[in-house]
Amino acid sequence: MDKGRSLFERELLAKRVMEFYNTTANRDSKVTWNFFKQEGIPSSNVYSYIKKFKDSENVQFKKPAGRPAKLATTRVKNRIEKIFKTKPSTSVAVAARKVKISKSYLGEIKVHKLGIKARTKKPAPNYKPVQESRIKDCCQKLLKKMRGKVVILDDETYVPVDPSNLPGRHFFHSSDPSEVAYEEKVRKKDKFPKKYCIWQCISSHGHVSDPVVLEGNINQDIYLKNCVKAGLEAFINRFHKNDKVLFWPDLATCHYAKKVTEYLRKKNIDFVPKDINPPNVPQLRPIEKFWARSKSVYSRLQDVPDTFRKFKGRWKKITSEVAKTSGKNLMKNLRKKIELVANGGVAALAIN
Known part of the structure; x- marks a missing residue:
């Protein structure tokens, strides 16, 4: 289940499923599945989220076991998120210098931990x-x-x-x-x-x-x-x-x-x-x-x-x-x- 998705992406999807299940679908599992089927979400994912969180007010996954992060701390992640929210055009190299970590590791945190992806700017005339x-x-x-x-x-x-x-x-x-x-x-x-x-x-x-x-x-x-x-x-x-x-x-x-x-x-x-x-x-x-x-x-x-x-x-x-x-x-x-x-x-x- 959820193969290829990061913890952040799984939580985001689970929150969307449960919000739809509790409001629009009126707690109907089949209606919820039919809606998310259009996005290519497997039925096993949808039903497992409903089973896991239907009686819970807080949709949150347990953090995976292992040693605590030394560089990807909450403080570092918050700083990276703030940099790209304040100025989305900031390059990875500039952001890495500000946070004082390597470009490759910042890129990994940005994409896999925060769900921030690089997107191409569209060319447009410079209008007055x-x-x-x-x-x-x-x-x-x-x-x-x-x-x-x-x-x-x-x-x-x-x-x-x-x-x-x-x-x-x-x-x-x-x-x-x-x-x-x-x-x-x-x-x-x-x-x-x-x-x-x-x-x-x-x-x-x-x-x-x-x-x-x-x-x-x-x-x-x-x-x-x-x-x-x-x-x-x-x-x-x-x-x-x-x-x-x-x-x-x-x-x-x-x-x-x-x-x-x-x-x-x-x-x-x-x-x-x-x-x-x-x-x-x-x-x-x-x-x-x-x-x-x-x-x-x-x-x-x-x-x-x-x-x-x-x-x-x-x-x-x-x-x-x-x-x-x-x-x-x-x-x-x-x-x-x-x-x-x-x-x-x-x-x-x-x-x-």
Whole structure:
């Protein structure tokens, strides 16, 4: 029972089980088990906690037998806990110097005794208070405009022809690096790699358009002709002909050029007005993650497409597969995220 859990984690779980058993489940063991079964907690754990603590007011495990801790004393644990509660960004090395114990032992106390784990910080733009206020206001208006509509996002990205020029970590494996050839130990990268500009759109149903691949940059004329007329309209007719759609472009200048917005109105394609389009919030646009996943797949290609046609074919195949496996998942929380920002500002995205 409880294999792999520390004493702290066992007590925490037991307290949750007993609180649910005594309140929500009205002291019904089966109801309690069915609830915790969803978290993957074994039935033996749940029933043993109930048997052990059902007549007890205090849920507490006996300390294991053995010699008393010399370094992991209550005082030391309290100091470590206070350090990370006061400033969660404190490094293990700095905390270890303050407490005057080794980094490895502090790490063991932090994780196994206190249940404090290191978590990755999410990247986010450095907003000014005025920007945060505007983003919140825009999201409130955007939510109202989205009601009852399929949302379509579009974006452009640049992809190098040679997959090895994409950012990311690469590895080689060897017991003795000196025996490995130079070509296997380095990752060669061109200073000015050849790139293609790619436009695509994705809907809140998880559908993705065919890519528009260009050899140069996008201006308003190219965007209108290749992306809106040839790409967006074909996408709507293929997947959302009978749906009410809301087109949500990013704030690139060419996306809101006069000739572009006039054409969208002429074709009765509802779009997000520039004044309610939240600025500089990539966290709200799942198409950014779609690009990242597609590039990750492309980076694993062993051979370089040697023609424009081959590159376009490869990219189309990759993005179609990513859309099938991840499209719906990427888009399912779109409204929820916008609602979070509308109610709590951009900081709410980091909390959830």
